[in-house]
Amino acid sequence: MGDGKPATIYDVAARAGVSKSLVSLVLQRSPRVSEQRRTAVLTAIAELDYRPSTAAVSLAGTRSRTIGVVLDDFRNQWFVDLLTGLRESLQDQGHRLVVADRFLNTGLDASPVEGFLSMRVEGIVIAGEPDADLAVPASMPVVVAGGRGGLARADTVANDDFAGGRMAAEHLIALGHVRLGFVGGRSAASVVRLAGWRAGIEAAGGTVRTPRVDGEPDREAVPTTSAPAGADVTGVATVLQADVTEETGFTATRRLLVEHPEVTAVFAANDVTALGVMSAVAERGLRVPEDVSVVGYDDTPIAATHYVGLTSIDDRSVDIGRGAGEQLLARIEDPSRPAREHLVEPRLIARRTTAAR
Amino acid sequence: MGDGKPATIYDVAARAGVSKSLVSLVLQRSPRVSEQRRTAVLTAIAELDYRPSTAAVSLAGTRSRTIGVVLDDFRNQWFVDLLTGLRESLQDQGHRLVVADRFLNTGLDASPVEGFLSMRVEGIVIAGEPDADLAVPASMPVVVAGGRGGLARADTVANDDFAGGRMAAEHLIALGHVRLGFVGGRSAASVVRLAGWRAGIEAAGGTVRTPRVDGEPDREAVPTTSAPAGADVTGVATVLQADVTEETGFTATRRLLVEHPEVTAVFAANDVTALGVMSAVAERGLRVPEDVSVVGYDDTPIAATHYVGLTSIDDRSVDIGRGAGEQLLARIEDPSRPAREHLVEPRLIARRTTAAR
DNA sequence: TTGTAAGCGTTATCAA
DNA sequence: TTGATAACGCTTACAA
Numbered sequence: 001m002g003d004g005k006p007a008t009i010y011d012v013a014a015r016a017g018v019s020k021s022l023v024s025l026v027l028q029r030s031p032r033v034s035e036q037r038r039t040a041v042l043t044a045i046a047e048l049d050y051r052p053s054t055a056a057v058s059l060a061g062t063r064s065r066t067i068g069v070v071l072d073d074f075r076n077q078w079f080v081d082l083l084t085g086l087r088e089s090l091q092d093q094g095h096r097l098v099v100a101d102r103f104l105n106t107g108l109d110a111s112p113v114e115g116f117l118s119m120r121v122e123g124i125v126i127a128g129e130p131d132a133d134l135a136v137p138a139s140m141p142v143v144v145a146g147g148r149g150g151l152a153r154a155d156t157v158a159n160d161d162f163a164g165g166r167m168a169a170e171h172l173i174a175l176g177h178v179r180l181g182f183v184g185g186r187s188a189a190s191v192v193r194l195a196g197w198r199a200g201i202e203a204a205g206g207t208v209r210t211p212r213v214d215g216e217p218d219r220e221a222v223p224t225t226s227a228p229a230g231a232d233v234t235g236v237a238t239v240l241q242a243d244v245t246e247e248t249g250f251t252a253t254r255r256l257l258v259e260h261p262e263v264t265a266v267f268a269a270n271d272v273t274a275l276g277v278m279s280a281v282a283e284r285g286l287r288v289p290e291d292v293s294v295v296g297y298d299d300t301p302i303a304a305t306h307y308v309g310l311t312s313i314d315d316r317s318v319d320i321g322r323g324a325g326e327q328l329l330a331r332i333e334d335p336s337r338p339a340r341e342h343l344v345e346p347r348l349i350a351r352r353t354t355a356a357r
Numbered sequence: 358m359g360d361g362k363p364a365t366i367y368d369v370a371a372r373a374g375v376s377k378s379l380v381s382l383v384l385q386r387s388p389r390v391s392e393q394r395r396t397a398v399l400t401a402i403a404e405l406d407y408r409p410s411t412a413a414v415s416l417a418g419t420r421s422r423t424i425g426v427v428l429d430d431f432r433n434q435w436f437v438d439l440l441t442g443l444r445e446s447l448q449d450q451g452h453r454l455v456v457a458d459r460f461l462n463t464g465l466d467a468s469p470v471e472g473f474l475s476m477r478v479e480g481i482v483i484a485g486e487p488d489a490d491l492a493v494p495a496s497m498p499v500v501v502a503g504g505r506g507g508l509a510r511a512d513t514v515a516n517d518d519f520a521g522g523r524m525a526a527e528h529l530i531a532l533g534h535v536r537l538g539f540v541g542g543r544s545a546a547s548v549v550r551l552a553g554w555r556a557g558i559e560a561a562g563g564t565v566r567t568p569r570v571d572g573e574p575d576r577e578a579v580p581t582t583s584a585p586a587g588a589d590v591t592g593v594a595t596v597l598q599a600d601v602t603e604e605t606g607f608t609a610t611r612r613l614l615v616e617h618p619e620v621t622a623v624f625a626a627n628d629v630t631a632l633g634v635m636s637a638v639a640e641r642g643l644r645v646p647e648d649v650s651v652v653g654y655d656d657t658p659i660a661a662t663h664y665v666g667l668t669s670i671d672d673r674s675v676d677i678g679r680g681a682g683e684q685l686l687a688r689i690e691d692p693s694r695p696a697r698e699h700l701v702e703p704r705l706i707a708r709r710t711t712a713a714r
Numbered sequence: 715t716t717g718t719a720a721g722c723g724t725t726a727t728c729a730a
Numbered sequence: 731t732t733g734a735t736a737a738c739g740c741t742t743a744c745a746a
Contacts, residue, residue, distance in 0.1 A: 010723080019734075020733090021726090021733055024724070024725060025731090028725085030731095049494070051474050051475045053723055054472075055412040055416040055421075056725085059722090059723080060723075061724075062725080062726085074436075080432055087461075091461075091463075091465065100456075104444075104454060104456075105448060117363070118410065120412065137406070246664065272662070276663070276664070278664055302662070305629070305659070306607070307603065307636050307665070366739060377740080378718080379717075381742085382715095384740095384741095385741085390715070390716085409739080412738085412740090413740040414741080417722055419742090717744100717746075719742100719744085720743085724737105724738085725736105725738085726735100726736085726738100727735085728735085729732100730734095
């Protein structure tokens with residue numbers, strides 16, 4: 001195995017005593033090769049530790065059989081599940097996956113998309129909200145996975161945030177909670193999750209205070225405390241101006257609990273925010289879930305730890321990935337195909353932060 | 358921008374009215390090209406939205422300028438920081454980074470290393486403990502980042518686990534703790550961290566009960582409870598047979614706290630285990646850090662959340678990445694260079710789970 | 715400073 | 731079923 005230069009197809013052909021065309025046929029598993037020659041070639045390949053050069057293959061071949069995956073940020077763990085799904089639908093179909101986050105090869109390429117174009121990928125998967133400055137040529141098949149809008153002509157496969165928000169509300173109401181709170185931001189996902197949550201409450205005959213933007217005084221005087229008797233459900237929503245983080249989730253919840261001490265269940269637009277919510281609950285000397293139930297969104301690994309044990313909405317990233325791969329394949333087959341938006345139904349994972357009231 | 362086939366160097370040459378060699382020279386920023394021609398070429402490139410084919414470039418060129426990074430698992434978040442460091446030392450030097458985890462293109466390639474060999478990468482970074490079956494040809498420059506051993510001939514850049522373990526002990530002792538516990542497994546990293554912790558205790562004049570393997574009865578009868586008066590420090594270590602997880606960390610700690618109720622500080626071999634430790638402490642009705650202090654290792658994102666706020670040892674993955682890139686570059690320059698092992702000094706990040714006794 | 719021409723390691727198109 | 735031979739898009743001597 002004293003590797004000097006890697007063996008080429010010529011070396012294999014010479015060693016097997018055949019032409020390089022024949023070697024190429026064997027490589028492509030052509031059925032019309034005699035068993036004898038085939039084994040001779042295979043033996044030579046093994047002996048020489050030969051491996052086709054991907055550069056030569058994609059240069060000479062008609063297709064690169066490569067798909068580029070653009071991640072918004074490697075830190076967003078959800079891409080792990082997304083990749084699992086993509087592998088199922090793409091890799092198993094003989095496509096090679098190349099992943100890059102927004103910064104992976106900047107400096108060499110202007111953007112990960114640029115790099116993929118240089119590689120002559122056959123399609124691109126954009127994970128998360130597509131950046132506006134991600135210039136993808138019109139002729140390149142693209143699918144947006146997990147994000148919405150952005151590229152009009154692209155297929156989209158995303159979580160059904162509305163359904164997820166509604167699930168959160170239904171779960172809490174089923175547990176007997178009637179005074180609900182919401183903490184989220186102004187991102188597209190958060191807004192739709194809030195709408196779903198509101199719909200869940202209204203479906204139960206309840207009312208929701210119009211989303212209040214944090215920092216602005218409340219215009220509406222909804223009598224949440226003097227609510228009608230019975231099981232009437234009411235909700236108060238806090239929509240943060242700034243990014244929703246653990247920190248802002250904490251301060252927003254602190255305020256929410258002061259202004260609405262009747263709230264016994266909070267739905268946070270994402271898991272990290274939910275951590276802030278839980279800290280705020282603890283700070284007031286209340287316990288989760290005995291005094292206040294908390295639901296997050298995304299079902300991140302941190303929610304799944306026993307220590308945190310956060311009830312959360314699983315956005316089914318694996319299925320989103322699989323679906324995205326299938327859509328991309330379909331578009332590569334038929335580029336004229338109209339772009340569609342596909343929603344994946346999320347599911348609620350009940351853990352230790354929610355309990356009956 | 359009606360892209361049909363991507364433009365080639367021929368198209369650019371024709372449009373600019375020059376030879377394709379001249380275009381190539383411009384691409385390589387050769388200084389000996391007249392300003393006039395250069396702008397003509399650059400204009401043509403822009404107009405045609407031309408992008409060199411990486412396949413053709415690496416096939417025709419002498420070097421691929423590509424480095425492969427093998428991750429053990431995308432779920433181990435530490436690779437994010439590692440990549441940051443690698444970008445600094447490699448990408449900024451004009452190298453392209455291609456990342457893959459153990460499963461990324463299996464089916465197409467036998468292993469990520471196979472894929473990289475096909476791509477004719479100039480070097481490979483193996484992140485984490487190298488798999489034994491990762492067959493890397495002797496002639497391929499390799500550096501192991503964050504793991505130890507495995508490939509004898511490879512340079513290694515890793516966290517100084519011994520120093521980290523010692524830091525944990527010193528931190529706790531400085532806070533006044535004298536009855537210390539350890540929970541870890543039998544992985545190389547865990548064993549060394551334990552050794553460092555022990556050294557820290559011994560340096561303070563203390564003694565450590567010989568690591569006890571969980572499940573086996575204690576052979577040694579070290580009088581930890583009847584310790585000499587004064588500030589004598591003692592430690593009890595539990596070494597798990599099975600993998601250290603949140604679950605096993607929990608059960609091991611539960612037992613530790615029963616058998617050694619005098620323990621007021623626990624050092625866990627990693628952050629996830631530390632979560633199990635904290636659950637076990639809570640289960641006994643004790644509080645962190647008022648009753649028991651807890652230190653983790655790796656400084657994972659979960660430790661950094663305010664909600665968890667785990668004091669942890671930061672293994673400085675960014676620096677490991679930068680160092681690994683530098684070592685790899687040096688080896689590519691001089692393949693005969695003897696392999697060395699480089700240790701990066703970790704640092705303790707004090708948060709809310711440790712307090713003075 | 716610019717152009718010509720010979721590769722680089724494959725696949726693909728013909729003939730044989 | 732096999733083998734020439736021409737691409738593929740670029741780099742790189744070598745000439746001019």
